[in-house]
Amino acid sequence: MTSLRAELAKLADGLLSDSVPGAPETDFTISPEKVDDAAAVLRFAAKSGLRVLFWGGGTHQGMGNAVAADVVLTTHRMSRVIDWQVEDLTIVVEPGLTVADLEAQLQQRGQTAVLPETAPGATVGGVVAAGLSGWRRLRYGPTRDRVLEVVLATGDGRVVRGGGRLVKNVTGYDLPRLVVGSLGALGLIGAVCLKLWPLAAAQGMVEVADPRVALSNAYRPLAVIETEVKAVVYLAGTSEEIAAQAERLGGRLISGHRWPDPPTGRWELSLRVPAGQVPRFVDRIGSHGWAYQAAHGVGEVRFAVEDEGSGELGAMRREAEAVGGALVVMRAPADTDLDPWGVVPESTELQRAVKAAFDPLSIANPGILPGGI
Amino acid sequence: MLSGLSRGWLRPRGRKEDGRLSRASGSATRPMSLESDLIATLGPERVHSHPLELLVYDKDAGVTRGKAIAAVLPETTQEVAACVRLARKYQAPVVARGAGTGLAGGAVPAEPALLVVLTRLNDILEIDAEARTAWVGAGVLNLDLSRATEHLGLHYAPDPSSQAACTIGGNVATNAGGPHCLAEGTTVVHILGMEMVTATGDVVMIGSKAPDPSGLDLRGVVVGSEGTLGIVTKILVKLTENPPAIRTMLVTFDSIQAAAAAVSGTIAAGIVPAALEVMDQPMMIAVEGFIHGDLPVDAAAVLLAELVGLEAGVAAEADVVERIAIEAGATSVKVAADEAERALLWKARKSAFGAVAQAAPDYYLHDTVVPRTKLVDVMTQIYAIGESHGLEMLNVFHAGDGNLHPLVAYDAREPGSEQRVRAAAEEMVRASVAAGGSLTGEHGIGLEKRDLMGLVFDPVDLDAQARLREAFDADGLLNPGKVLPTGARCYDYDLGELPGGGAQ
Ligand SMILES: Cc1cc2nc3c(=O)[nH]c(=O)nc-3n(C[C@H](O)[C@H](O)[C@H](O)COP(=O)(O)OP(=O)(O)OC[C@H]3O[C@@H](n4cnc5c(N)ncnc54)[C@H](O)[C@@H]3O)c2cc1C
Numbered sequence: 001m002t003s004l005r006a007e008l009a010k011l012a013d014g015l016l017s018d019s020v021p022g023a024p025e026t027d028f029t030i031s032p033e034k035v036d037d038a039a040a041v042l043r044f045a046a047k048s049g050l051r052v053l054f055w056g057g058g059t060h061q062g063m064g065n066a067v068a069a070d071v072v073l074t075t076h077r078m079s080r081v082i083d084w085q086v087e088d089l090t091i092v093v094e095p096g097l098t099v100a101d102l103e104a105q106l107q108q109r110g111q112t113a114v115l116p117e118t119a120p121g122a123t124v125g126g127v128v129a130a131g132l133s134g135w136r137r138l139r140y141g142p143t144r145d146r147v148l149e150v151v152l153a154t155g156d157g158r159v160v161r162g163g164g165r166l167v168k169n170v171t172g173y174d175l176p177r178l179v180v181g182s183l184g185a186l187g188l189i190g191a192v193c194l195k196l197w198p199l200a201a202a203q204g205m206v207e208v209a210d211p212r213v214a215l216s217n218a219y220r221p222l223a224v225i226e227t228e229v230k231a232v233v234y235l236a237g238t239s240e241e242i243a244a245q246a247e248r249l250g251g252r253l254i255s256g257h258r259w260p261d262p263p264t265g266r267w268e269l270s271l272r273v274p275a276g277q278v279p280r281f282v283d284r285i286g287s288h289g290w291a292y293q294a295a296h297g298v299g300e301v302r303f304a305v306e307d308e309g310s311g312e313l314g315a316m317r318r319e320a321e322a323v324g325g326a327l328v329v330m331r332a333p334a335d336t337d338l339d340p341w342g343v344v345p346e347s348t349e350l351q352r353a354v355k356a357a358f359d360p361l362s363i364a365n366p367g368i369l370p371g372g373i
Numbered sequence: 374m375l376s377g378l379s380r381g382w383l384r385p386r387g388r389k390e391d392g393r394l395s396r397a398s399g400s401a402t403r404p405m406s407l408e409s410d411l412i413a414t415l416g417p418e419r420v421h422s423h424p425l426e427l428l429v430y431d432k433d434a435g436v437t438r439g440k441a442i443a444a445v446l447p448e449t450t451q452e453v454a455a456c457v458r459l460a461r462k463y464q465a466p467v468v469a470r471g472a473g474t475g476l477a478g479g480a481v482p483a484e485p486a487l488l489v490v491l492t493r494l495n496d497i498l499e500i501d502a503e504a505r506t507a508w509v510g511a512g513v514l515n516l517d518l519s520r521a522t523e524h525l526g527l528h529y530a531p532d533p534s535s536q537a538a539c540t541i542g543g544n545v546a547t548n549a550g551g552p553h554c555l556a557e558g559t560t561v562v563h564i565l566g567m568e569m570v571t572a573t574g575d576v577v578m579i580g581s582k583a584p585d586p587s588g589l590d591l592r593g594v595v596v597g598s599e600g601t602l603g604i605v606t607k608i609l610v611k612l613t614e615n616p617p618a619i620r621t622m623l624v625t626f627d628s629i630q631a632a633a634a635a636v637s638g639t640i641a642a643g644i645v646p647a648a649l650e651v652m653d654q655p656m657m658i659a660v661e662g663f664i665h666g667d668l669p670v671d672a673a674a675v676l677l678a679e680l681v682g683l684e685a686g687v688a689a690e691a692d693v694v695e696r697i698a699i700e701a702g703a704t705s706v707k708v709a710a711d712e713a714e715r716a717l718l719w720k721a722r723k724s725a726f727g728a729v730a731q732a733a734p735d736y737y738l739h740d741t742v743v744p745r746t747k748l749v750d751v752m753t754q755i756y757a758i759g760e761s762h763g764l765e766m767l768n769v770f771h772a773g774d775g776n777l778h779p780l781v782a783y784d785a786r787e788p789g790s791e792q793r794v795r796a797a798a799e800e801m802v803r804a805s806v807a808a809g810g811s812l813t814g815e816h817g818i819g820l821e822k823r824d825l826m827g828l829v830f831d832p833v834d835l836d837a838q839a840r841l842r843e844a845f846d847a848d849g850l851l852n853p854g855k856v857l858p859t860g861a862r863c864y865d866y867d868l869g870e871l872p873g874g875g876a877q
Contacts, residue, residue, distance in 0.1 A: 013656075014444075017742075021796050023552065026872065085744060085746065086636065086641075087640065087745070088640070088641075088744045088745050088746045088775075089640065089745075090744075110643055111643070122417075128667075131585055131590065133584075133585075140760040141558065141562055142585065144590065145558055145561075145562050152440075154837070158833050158836075158837065159833065160833055160837040161830070161831070161834050162832055162834065162837070162838070164811045164829065165743060165744070165809065165811075166742050166773065166775065166809075166810060166811055166814075167745070167774055167775065167812045168550060168554070168557075168559060168742055168771070168774040168776050168814045168815065168816055169596045169742055169813075169814060170547065170548045170813050170816075170817055170818075171811040171812045171813055171816065171818065171822075171826070171829055171830075172818070172826065172830060172834075172835075172838050172856070172857075173594050173597070173598060173838050173841055173842070173856075174548075174561065174594050174596065174597055175594070175837070175838075175841075176593075177561070177590065177592070177593025177594065178589065178590065178593055179840075180593075181585060181589070181590045182589055182590075197645070197841045198643030198644065198645065198837065199643075216490065219614070219616075219617055219682065219683050220614065220682070237683065237685075237686045238686050238689045238690075239681070239683070240685035240689065241683045241685040241686035241689075242685070243685075244683055244684070244685050245683065249787060272583045272584050272585055273583050274504050274506075274581075274582035274583055275503075275504050275505075276501070276503045276504045281716070284510050298576075298584055299582070299583055299584045300584055300585070319416055321582075323583070324581030324582050324583050325581070325582075325583035326583065326586075326587050328587060336765035338426045341588075342587075343578075344588070345586060345587055346577055346578045346579075346589070346868065347488050347577050347578070347579050347589075347591055350571070350577065350591060350844070350845065351589040351591065353844035353845070354589055354591070354594075354841060354844045354845075356588065357837070357840035357841050357843065357844040358837070358840070358841075369588045369589065370587050370588045370589075371588065373588065373589070
């Protein structure tokens with residue numbers, strides 16, 4: 001390790017940093033300032049057989065299989081806005097920029113990247129890598145539909161660019177969409193170009209009795225969220241438009257948006273099922289008295305569990321898998337028996353080959369994906 | 374089945390040492406052949422190999438031609454898989470083909486290949502009105518799906534102008550766009566999953582009705598892969614709710630630049646209409662001669678803008694679009710009074726290429742994309758390029774996306790005309806790229822733009838794409854010679870050579 005440390009220290013001159021709170025203890029913590037530095041570190045790691053764990057805001061490190069790492073690579077020094085084309089509604093940012101900072105900047109020009117509304121500390125790179133979408137995806141689609149270009153430092157230290165800074169483009173394979181949800185298995189996201197949306201003139205919420213009925217009565221709401229407390233339809237548009245929507249929904253219009261905080265507990269889970277199945281699973285989760293947030297029309301239910309003893313999570317997972325869905329662990333106690341992913345996807349062998357195309361020695365977040373990819 | 378062909382290609386062939394297919398043709402015949410195996414699998418009616426039968430398959434709607442060694446018409450996924458396995462056995466390349474309306478030569482074999490035609494996988498398998506999804510066979514025609522879901526108040530949003538003829542499988546393979554993809558997104562946004570036959574002849578399911586598949590999400594790279602990563606046999610699509618209110622406007626301008634400025638201005642003002650299409654005067658004259666729709670043929674350019682949503686919002690946005698258009702120099706604004714008028718405007722838009730096809734002996738339809746802020750600039754250059762080559766050019770394009778479609782009408786019998794057309798094409802691509810744009814917005818790379826990929830990607834980027842392709846198809850069986858330029862995979866990346874020394 002000493003000679004490795006010396007070599008790495010030379011390579012990462014000035015980039016070695018103290019370990020990050022919350023991150024696993026490793027021999028090296030490196031905080032590159034640009035993607036080329038990150039690639040050089042990855043190249044060195046690949047040559048030296050060191051495994052690398054990527055660290056953004058650390059808010060979603062509970063996802064996926066545990067990664068045994070020799071090096072932690074953090075993105076907090078890569079947090080610049082590289083190019084914001086306000087009039088073309090695109091922005092290029094580095095991965096370490098927090099979602100909150102990005103959205104605050106965008107808001108000043110009446111724009112949004114539609115990234116998760118409640119993710120304190122989460123970084124753009126982390127959210128893209130984890131494939132997380134905000135509540136407003138019901139109207140604006142998931143995060144994968146707004147990553148237009150990506151620069152990736154691959155697991156063997158190449159710097160690869162895919163896509164383009166254009167809202168429409170079919171030039172070459174869609175690497176940006178491949179990177180979304182890849183959880184660092186292909187390499188470190190060095191920059192992304194995001195498609196932006198204009199913020200609507202007016203925003204409002206209506207509390208409803210039956211979210212399912214509301215979903216079919218409202219015209220393209222931003223979100224229909226049900227929690228153990230209430231169900232709320234989120235609206236945006238001109239003030240006349242949202243007033244008309246509220247009337248159609250038969251409820252009182254509350255102005256502005258307040259998003260529920262994600263449920264927290266010892267186990268934090270994301271149930272992903274066909275949208276029509278949400279009510280059934282909500283009933284089941286509710287019957288245990290667990291805190292939940294269900295995205296109607298989308299098919300995701302986030303919920304938290306304090307005490308899992310009964311095997312109910314495993315049973316629910318099997319039911320979700322039977323309808324083509326999944327029960328994904330977002331956070332769990334270290335000693336849990338619950339697999340982070342559940343059944344492996346049918347395309348696992350193809351996925352393994354794709355991983356190898358970017359990270360042939362499997363050093364980038366090794367094993368984090370289903371099937372130990 | 375007709376016989377009497379030279380069938381050197383039908384022999385099983387050896388593999389070169391590097392693991393790639395050896396495509397040297399020989400002349401010896403063997404009793405066992407790809408053709409006889411295909412016939413044994415599909416029956417003689419669904420295997421075409423006579424040159425006359427193959428004539429219809431030697432091109433798509435673009436200008437490039439190629440040769441198929443046979444075309445097969447499977448009816449099930451299992452038959453598609455069987456055809457791929459047979460092609461693999463004889464080491465014949467495989468090219469998937471939908472309706473053949475592609476414009477980049479994607480379905481045209483770059484080297485003699487087995488064409489797997491998907492048009493008979495044309496069943497709409499399931500429509501789930503509550504989940505707003507449908508499972509369709511790859512050969513279902515785009516428009517047929519929207520027709521089949523109309524009574525449910527739903528439609529399939531991507532609407533290429535060729536929607537009455539092209540297949541959804543072809544749309545997936547090209548990531549097709551259309552006028553209404555401005556707000557709704559191109560095909561990829563509407564594809565939730567697919568069943569795919571891989572290069573090894575296996576069947577794999579990717580994605581599902583549930584959001585966010587676990588593991589690497591392969592859907593995005595399969596969409597737009599032009600048949601190079603697999604043959605898509607069934608597709609799970611998202612259906613879109615029909616809007617309660619629609620406002621369709623036709624705005625006239627006395628220059629194309631003014632129309633383009635109105636488009637850039639609308640986007641910059643934070644409005645994302647359902648569609649923003651621009652047509653120039655030469656195109657309008659051609660269309661008018663075709664549909665006799667009383668179009669404003671005296672205007673230099675028109676903007677077709679459509680706003681959808683709730684009445685209150687549509688009215689407010691229409692006012693803004695109108696104001697911006699007038700500021701940009703609009704000479705008139707007309708709102709379609711009823712569904713019949715609206716339908717006529719869209720008929721004009723969508724029959725544009727058909728109108729030219731009827732009038733001109735030959736045409737070459739371009740497809741590039743630029744940032745929306747550069748529309749005025751690039752359109753000016755495009756006209757100048759056409760003029761400098763003495764070409765007759767007509768324009769109708771998805772302006773709101775920055776997706777340009779200059780169309781050159783010419784007569785291929787005129788000596789040198791094709792060279793001029795191609796030279797102009799490359800200049801237009803270069804002008805778009807120089808403005809921060811790219812090679813293609815929706816028609817794909819295919820054969821047509823393969824050798825221009827280096828204009829937008831470095832060797833390292835192209836090499837990464839080639840490696841990705843190899844992950845799906847190690848032997849280069851599927852649609853070889855498309856999308857990536859030859860030699861893309863030659864970027865030599867050797868960890869041992871890198872600074873720091875000490876290879877592992
Ligand atoms: C008049 C006209 C107007 C057009 N307008 C538009 C437009 O507005 N927007 C637009 O995007 N395009 C447009 N196009 C182009 C064309 O219609 C689209 O590219 C369409 O998606 C092609 O579908 P197809 O079924 O004809 O596919 P084909 O042309 O048969 O094939 C296209 C590509 O897809 C591959 N492929 C086909 N099926 C499969 C499958 N099942 N699995 C794997 N690969 C497959 C082929 O190998 C090929 O690479 C237009 C074309 C014409 C002639």
